[in-house]
Amino acid sequence: MSKVAPISGFPEFSPAERLVEQRFLDVIRETFELHGFGSIETRSIEPISRLTSQGEDADKEIYAISRLAGGGRDDSRWGLHFDLTVPFARYVLENAGTLDFPFRRYQIQKAWRGERPQEGRYREFTQADIDVVDVGTLAPHFEAEMPLVIADVFARFPVGDFVIQVNNRRLANGFYTGLGIADVAGTLRIVDKLDKIGPDAVADLLVESGATRAQAQACLDLAAIRSFDLRFIDEVRALGVTNPELDAGIEALAAVIETAAAHAPGRVAAALKVARGLDYYTGTVYETQLVGHEDWGAVCSGGRYDALASDGRTTYPGVGISIGVTRILGLLLGQGLLRASRSTPAAVLVAVSAEEDRAASTAIATALRGNGIPCEVAPRADRFGKQIRYADRRGIPFVWFPGPEGGEVKDIRSGEQVPADPSVWRPPAADLHPTITRA
Amino acid sequence: MSKVAPISGFPEFSPAERLVEQRFLDVIRETFELHGFGSIETRSIEPISRLTSQGEDADKEIYAISRLAGGGRDDSRWGLHFDLTVPFARYVLENAGTLDFPFRRYQIQKAWRGERPQEGRYREFTQADIDVVDVGTLAPHFEAEMPLVIADVFARFPVGDFVIQVNNRRLANGFYTGLGIADVAGTLRIVDKLDKIGPDAVADLLVESGATRAQAQACLDLAAIRSFDLRFIDEVRALGVTNPELDAGIEALAAVIETAAAHAPGRVAAALKVARGLDYYTGTVYETQLVGHEDWGAVCSGGRYDALASDGRTTYPGVGISIGVTRILGLLLGQGLLRASRSTPAAVLVAVSAEEDRAASTAIATALRGNGIPCEVAPRADRFGKQIRYADRRGIPFVWFPGPEGGEVKDIRSGEQVPADPSVWRPPAADLHPTITRA
Numbered sequence: 001m002s003k004v005a006p007i008s009g010f011p012e013f014s015p016a017e018r019l020v021e022q023r024f025l026d027v028i029r030e031t032f033e034l035h036g037f038g039s040i041e042t043r044s045i046e047p048i049s050r051l052t053s054q055g056e057d058a059d060k061e062i063y064a065i066s067r068l069a070g071g072g073r074d075d076s077r078w079g080l081h082f083d084l085t086v087p088f089a090r091y092v093l094e095n096a097g098t099l100d101f102p103f104r105r106y107q108i109q110k111a112w113r114g115e116r117p118q119e120g121r122y123r124e125f126t127q128a129d130i131d132v133v134d135v136g137t138l139a140p141h142f143e144a145e146m147p148l149v150i151a152d153v154f155a156r157f158p159v160g161d162f163v164i165q166v167n168n169r170r171l172a173n174g175f176y177t178g179l180g181i182a183d184v185a186g187t188l189r190i191v192d193k194l195d196k197i198g199p200d201a202v203a204d205l206l207v208e209s210g211a212t213r214a215q216a217q218a219c220l221d222l223a224a225i226r227s228f229d230l231r232f233i234d235e236v237r238a239l240g241v242t243n244p245e246l247d248a249g250i251e252a253l254a255a256v257i258e259t260a261a262a263h264a265p266g267r268v269a270a271a272l273k274v275a276r277g278l279d280y281y282t283g284t285v286y287e288t289q290l291v292g293h294e295d296w297g298a299v300c301s302g303g304r305y306d307a308l309a310s311d312g313r314t315t316y317p318g319v320g321i322s323i324g325v326t327r328i329l330g331l332l333l334g335q336g337l338l339r340a341s342r343s344t345p346a347a348v349l350v351a352v353s354a355e356e357d358r359a360a361s362t363a364i365a366t367a368l369r370g371n372g373i374p375c376e377v378a379p380r381a382d383r384f385g386k387q388i389r390y391a392d393r394r395g396i397p398f399v400w401f402p403g404p405e406g407g408e409v410k411d412i413r414s415g416e417q418v419p420a421d422p423s424v425w426r427p428p429a430a431d432l433h434p435t436i437t438r439a
Numbered sequence: 440m441s442k443v444a445p446i447s448g449f450p451e452f453s454p455a456e457r458l459v460e461q462r463f464l465d466v467i468r469e470t471f472e473l474h475g476f477g478s479i480e481t482r483s484i485e486p487i488s489r490l491t492s493q494g495e496d497a498d499k500e501i502y503a504i505s506r507l508a509g510g511g512r513d514d515s516r517w518g519l520h521f522d523l524t525v526p527f528a529r530y531v532l533e534n535a536g537t538l539d540f541p542f543r544r545y546q547i548q549k550a551w552r553g554e555r556p557q558e559g560r561y562r563e564f565t566q567a568d569i570d571v572v573d574v575g576t577l578a579p580h581f582e583a584e585m586p587l588v589i590a591d592v593f594a595r596f597p598v599g600d601f602v603i604q605v606n607n608r609r610l611a612n613g614f615y616t617g618l619g620i621a622d623v624a625g626t627l628r629i630v631d632k633l634d635k636i637g638p639d640a641v642a643d644l645l646v647e648s649g650a651t652r653a654q655a656q657a658c659l660d661l662a663a664i665r666s667f668d669l670r671f672i673d674e675v676r677a678l679g680v681t682n683p684e685l686d687a688g689i690e691a692l693a694a695v696i697e698t699a700a701a702h703a704p705g706r707v708a709a710a711l712k713v714a715r716g717l718d719y720y721t722g723t724v725y726e727t728q729l730v731g732h733e734d735w736g737a738v739c740s741g742g743r744y745d746a747l748a749s750d751g752r753t754t755y756p757g758v759g760i761s762i763g764v765t766r767i768l769g770l771l772l773g774q775g776l777l778r779a780s781r782s783t784p785a786a787v788l789v790a791v792s793a794e795e796d797r798a799a800s801t802a803i804a805t806a807l808r809g810n811g812i813p814c815e816v817a818p819r820a821d822r823f824g825k826q827i828r829y830a831d832r833r834g835i836p837f838v839w840f841p842g843p844e845g846g847e848v849k850d851i852r853s854g855e856q857v858p859a860d861p862s863v864w865r866p867p868a869a870d871l872h873p874t875i876t877r878a
Contacts, residue, residue: 004532004750007517010482012530014537015544018478033784034808036815039457043449043563044549048507062508067553068487068501068518078446079507091451093443098453100782100832102818105454110483114506124482139818141797148801152808262798263805311443343539345472358580359701362587366702369473369591376475379541379578393539 009117010124011326017333019340021126021325023436025108027157028128028323032106035149037130040105042087045078050090061113080112084129085320089309092133092316101316102134102142108325120296120331129302131320133309138317140252143284143304144259146321150288150300151264158338158438159328161291164300165226165271166256168284171249172275175222175236178243179215185279187211191223192275195297199223223273229261230254232270256284282306286321290328299328341435342395347427348375348409349391350400355381360402367422368400373432375400388412397431448556449563450765456772458779460565460764462875464547466596467567467762471545474588476569479544481526483551484517489529500552519551523568524759528748531572531755540755541573541581547764559735559770568741570759572748577756579691582723582743583698585760589727589739590703597777597877598767600730603739604665604710605695607723610688611714614661614675617682618654624718626650630662631714634736638662662712668700669693671709695723721745725760729767738767780874781834786866787814787848788830789839794820799841806861807839812871814839827851836870 006012013021029039051062062079081087084107092103108128117123130149132142147164154162172191176184190205197205199220206216218239225235233250253270260268276285283304290299302321309316332338348368350361361377368375376396378387384401391399392412400409400422409425410417426432445451452460468478490501501518520526523546531542547567556562569588571581586603593601611630615623629644636644638659645655657678664674672689692709699707715724722743729738741760748755771777787807789800800816807814815835817826823840830838831851839848839861848864849856865871 004529006533007482007484010484012480012482014534015477015479018480022478033813034811035804036783036785036813038454038783039461040454041451041457043446043451044551045446045449045563052507062506063504064507065502065504065519068503069553080504090443094445095453104783104815112483114508124484134818141794142818145816259798259801263801344475344477344543346475355580359698362698362702365474372473374472374475376543377584379573379581 009122011122011330013329013333014343016340016343017329019343019345019434020333020338020436021329023340023434024157024325024329025126025128028153028325029106029108031149031153031156032128032130035130035145035152037104037106037149040088040091040107041109042081042084042091042107044080044110046081046087046090047077048079049077051079051082051086061115063112063114082113083111084109084127084322085131085305085308088129088131088320089316089318092309092318093311096135096311096314096316102132102138104130104132106130119334120327122326122330125324125326128323128325129320131318133316133318135314135316138304138306138319140255140283141259142319143252144256146284146302146319147256147260147268147286148263150286150321150323151260151267153323154288154300155267158436159290159332160293160337160438162267162288162299163271163291164260164268164286164288165274166253166260166268166284166286167270167272167274168249168253168256169281169303170245170283171236171253171272172222174243174246174249175239175241176219178241178246179218181211181215181219183209187219188275191219191273194223194273194275195294225272226269228257228266228269230257232257232272236272252283276301276303280305280308282317284319293331296327296331299324299331337439339437339439341437342397344376344394344396345374345434346376346394346396347373347431347433348398348400349387349396350375350377351384351387351402352378352381353402357381357402361400364400364402364407364422368425371423371426373427395434398427448554448561450561450769452768452772453782455779455782456768458782458784458873459772459777459875460768462779462873463596463764463768464565464567467592467764468545468547470588470592470595471567471569474543474569474584474591476543476545476588479527479530479546480548481520481523481530481546483519483549485520485526485529486516487518488516490518490521490525500554502551502553521552522550523548523566523761524570524744524747527568527570527759528755528757531748531757532750535574535750535753535755541571541577543569543571545569558773559766561765561769564763564765567762567764568759570757572755572757574753574755577743577745577758579694579722580698581758582691583695585723585725585741585758586695586699586707587702589725589760589762590699590706592762593727593739594706597875598729598771599732599776599877601706601727601738602730603699603707603725603727604713605692605699605707605723605725606709606711606713607688607692607695608720608742609684609722610675610692610711611661613682613685613688614678614680615658617680617685618657620650620654620658622648626658627714630658630712633662633712634733664711665708667696667705667708669696671696671711675711691722715740715742719744719747721756723758732770735766735770738763738770776878778876778878780876781836783815783833783835784813784873785815785833785835786812786870786872787837787839788826788835789814789816790823790826790841791817791820792841796820796841800839803839803841803846803861807864810862810865812866834873837866
């Protein structure tokens with residue numbers, strides 16, 4: 001039997017940390033549903049040929065699965081999905097005949113990547129994605145909608161201050177083309193490294209790849225532009241590059257920034273350095289940073305894609321954004337920045353006077369549960385002091401002592417103890433469920 | 440690129456079916472938390488040596504994972520977990536120093552088995568487990584608690600009528616020993632096949648394995664006993680076998696049945712045929728059947744285990760029960776027995792008068808969302824008849840038409856349309872979220 005030990009990159013939370021994660025997932029789900037997104041889940045595996053057909057170096061990161069006892073040919077052709085976008089595109093193609101378009105879905109699932117683990121990077125992690133896909137064409141207002149949903153999520157959970165940075169691939173592509181750069185995709189991939197390697201190294205790489213020093217500097221000047229309003233337009237124009245694709249990109253980005261300024265002011269910035277490495281993005285791209293933790297990189301990103309889901313005849317363009325749930329929580333919990341008020345859902349411990357009277361305590365618990373109050377019956381008929389300590393250790397705020405007319409309930413924080421009827425008593429709303437606070 | 444196609448045994452639900460699953464999972468979670476169970480999740484993989492050390496023929500069913508690009512030695516030693524009990528036992532051992540005992544946890548996760556798929560059997564499936572583990576000894580009242588929680592779950596979700604069947608390993612073991620049968624474990628495994636192969640075949644197998652015809656008949660007589668109250672005791676006694684282990688088993692089973700009769704009458708039966716194949720059970724065992732669908736087999740099962748989690752010095756005995764979520768839903772949805780009232784969470788579609796007025800519709804949607812009402816803004820400023828059909832196709836009950844003072848809201852089922860203020864309007868409670876009904 002193997003040693004009992006953690007596996008690097010496969011995180012497991014403590015019960016109290018898991019309560020924080022559950023609350024985050026609840027907020028995400030509730031917000032997605034308020035915005036009219038419905039849930040789907042896709043199988044955890046896809047054919048390896050599908051997984052490797054998307055994204056840069058994706059095949060290096062894939063976990064293949066096979067039956068331990070050997071088995072069908074099929075088994076050896078599957079791998080665990082590394083994101084939720086590729087499976088979603090496949091799901092859309094597979095079910096196009098029965099889905100209603102535009103199709104709005106959210107998907108909260110685990111994904112796996114076999115990369116080397118490091119702080120905030122995991123081999124098994126939970127993503128929470130929203131996407132809208134349509135048939136043939138996708139209206140641009142969906143590109144403006146994505147950041148509003150994400151701003152709503154992050155405003156309702158104490159992740160701290162955040163900025164959703166937005167750019168548009170057409171803007172960057174048009175600018176590079178207008179500059180006279182031939183390898184537009186290669187340039188984008190180099191600029192994407194800006195936060196990691198700095199402007200000097202990016203300029204060197206651009207020159208190595210064939211750009212002049214002046215072109216490289218113009219790329220860096222573009223990447224330095226950032227505004228929460230439409231000021232970015234004048235700043236781009238001031239760089240003196242003209243190109244019809246650039247104009248289209250500016251117009252599209254302006255529409256996203258204008259909508260955001262109206263509905264989520266201060267949360268969404270045009271940030272022209274945002275590139276996103278993945279090849280399949282064709283329009284708006286998103287990258288979200290936690291303010292004060294910019295070194296953590298993007299915690300929520302996505303973009304518009306036009307050809308990811310296509311069966312050869314019909315194309316299903318889409319736009320989506322993905323919250324790195326495990327990444328955000330791993331970092332915030334790792335630094336002790338989020339805390340649950342208790343380690344169990346129970347708001348009440350129903351004490352047991354004697355083992356032969358356990359049924360009376362169970363009846364009280366049943367009454368409380370009937371009113372939606374999570375509770376637990378004490379595991380042992382110890383003396384009451386010990387039962388109170390059992391509750392205290394878990395952060396359970398109330399202990400109920402059974403008595404002939406219901407008994408009495410004690411707030412073990414204040415020590416206040418009052419007679420109470422289990423069929424009508426309620427804890428203060430703030431105590432009903434564990435609360436999550438930011439340190 | 441591979442063909443877009445389902446993979447046998449890896450089910451995917453439609454958006455409307457997923458709404459049914461979400462409601463079932465919500466009821467499960469809420470009920471588990473009302474009973475004071477806290478959530479944990481374990482990583483999806485375990486060392487293969489741990490997976491193969493538990494359970495009958497488990498190694499045949501394990502999916503091993505490996506990095507597609509090749510990689511560390513480690514990667515080839517891992518497999519996807521095939522249940523949640525083995526990972527939970529490992530989690531308890533790994534975190535024994537920081538967990539509070541008795542530790543009450545629930546766990547709702549996917550598991551994987553590489554077996555041949557058939558109706559209601561999947562290779563990827565969701566399980567929902569509760570377990571209580573303690574240090575050294577586990578109080579018997581926890582064995583009586585498990586069926587109460589499950590009865591609560593199934594009473595709150597329209598699975599139809601159900602019976603949680605309970606037996607006790609010690610009762611069966613004591614009876615077989617008292618009969619003079621040597622291979623008690625082998626006998627148990629044969630009797631476990633009763634529902635599948637019938638009494639005659641079981642009797643033949645028992646005789647083949649060394650029992651006399653009379654002993655085999657006595658085993659079948661025991662297996663035929665079933666009662667919702669304590670009548671099973673007299674029926675066992677009438678078979679004339681005496682043994683101290685049998686007495687202990689009868690007493691333990693009687694305690695479970697008595698508690699159930701008081702708190703969940705009619706839901707829990709002593710059923711002495713219940714064996715459970717897994718070797719690690721040592722006391723109470725559970726198997727739940729849906730009435731009228733007994734041929735579907737057990738949809739929720741578990742039992743007490745005393746040695747599953749042990750580090751050699753300390754043992755952590757536990758008792759648990761597991762709901763086969765995908766199994767239950769696969770069968771009920773497959774037969775069209777459960778239905779969601781709509782295919783999206785949205786209760787309201789906010790119509791768009793003209794594309795340039797989209798911001799007004801978004802503002803109405805924001806107001807509705809602020810009051811917890813899921814809604815969607817119409818994707819296109821089509822004529823209103825077309826927008827109403829868009830809502831109708833998805834089962835969205837209300838369409839909001841923006842106007843100077845908020846506008847008007849139409850119940851598209853009745854046709855009733857009234858002026859309304861989006862900051863205060865609420866739909867009837869029954870329309871706020873999709874409802875799940877049994878056909």
